[in-house]
Amino acid sequence: MAESDSRDSKTADAESRDKVSIIVFSGDMDKAFAAFNIATGAAASGMEVTMFFTFWGINMLKKTTGRRGASSFLGKMFDLLLPKGPAKLPISKMNMGGVGAALMRRQMAAKKVQPLSGFMELARELGVKIVACSMSMDVMEVPKEDLVGVDEFAGVAAFLKEAAESKITLFV
Amino acid sequence: MAESDSRDSKTADAESRDKVSIIVFSGDMDKAFAAFNIATGAAASGMEVTMFFTFWGINMLKKTTGRRGASSFLGKMFDLLLPKGPAKLPISKMNMGGVGAALMRRQMAAKKVQPLSGFMELARELGVKIVACSMSMDVMEVPKEDLVGVDEFAGVAAFLKEAAESKITLFV
């Protein structure tokens, strides 16, 4: 069941490849890092990976420029206060107004670990499916045009279908 | 092994239905929302869902009125400081002393998303099994009478039995 590494022939042996489903609820840099590390590791070893971004997890999919933004007062507040893109995420501990996150990014670079944006790029190259939660986008008033690199906009039902066929299911 | 749950016609196809097991450790409104969204989505599509509430997750099962309360000093502190029921939970980010949680609830209502209490009600109607962790209740001195809508009081062993038969296992 786990013998295939054929990244290219995605459709052909979809049935026989091990699946991994990850819900990315968190908008923290360190947790996002863990999620993409697992996702790319799994995809590189031939597994079929789906990441379902919901709630704060939507933040890291946002474009950093040229956004359309929200219309209501609360939507504008979300737009103003929430980070846009992988380079702006806080860390879950010792963030210290962003200083901790900056230091962590620096330390990772010093240790030759690629940045979160690099991991996200790698995930796309390896065929990881990026799904954005449509309900979260509606609540936070994030239009599709404000996100980048999303393969599918869907609800929880779509995720559950993938997850029920997955060997590994995680909530990050 | 899991055939005794006859809420409706649950017994008939218990063996053949996909199972989902969710540990709700968090007491944050946004995470609870995600957990119940997944749980109700899964139950609505015919899966058999068990939610195991432990630690801060116990808070959302509490009655809002008529509580008996704890006896020891620390138990009284937990009773005083921890939120009671779904409408009182903080959010995990930007809670700002409850203002953030209130704004989030308001935005969800504006977007016609039902409140957490509605999702919890729906979960019960759909036959989601609500289990409260007995060890957490003991540590936090929460008597059974203070909780509402619980199907079973159990320890981690009971959860593991369900989880080992589940297609989807999540820690929220």
Next chain:
Amino acid sequence: MAESDSRDSKTADAESRDKVSIIVFSGDMDKAFAAFNIATGAAASGMEVTMFFTFWGINMLKKTTGRRGASSFLGKMFDLLLPKGPAKLPISKMNMGGVGAALMRRQMAAKKVQPLSGFMELARELGVKIVACSMSMDVMEVPKEDLVGVDEFAGVAAFLKEAAESKITLFV
């Protein structure tokens, strides 16, 4: 596939025993508690358990004394600011500079729940496999000599292999 409960003949039927894989990302006492409670419960009921400690989860594996420490400025900061060992972890809510964590430990002791260190000891006795994430150790400049009770130092690929064979996979 799930019919064996033979704790003793660990090697003999390794293939047929249910597996549990837990990623311990969090460095919070309460979450660590939940993770070890699940791990020991599963191991006690005959399952094969692997815990993969990454990021802040590394903290609880640290020796409390005789550490070699890090070399770079940031490494020294991590060394200085992050807790060492299970007795020093904060709790995820109401930590209040450590007061909350201390009160929680006290309450658990009053309720005859063993401390986290006891659960960790029990996990080792029950044969739970403790894996430390080598990338996290590199980034945080934690040398192997500073950790205690680790069975294996490995990357995400090793975890994925175990997880793909597991009935229960959790991210804590």
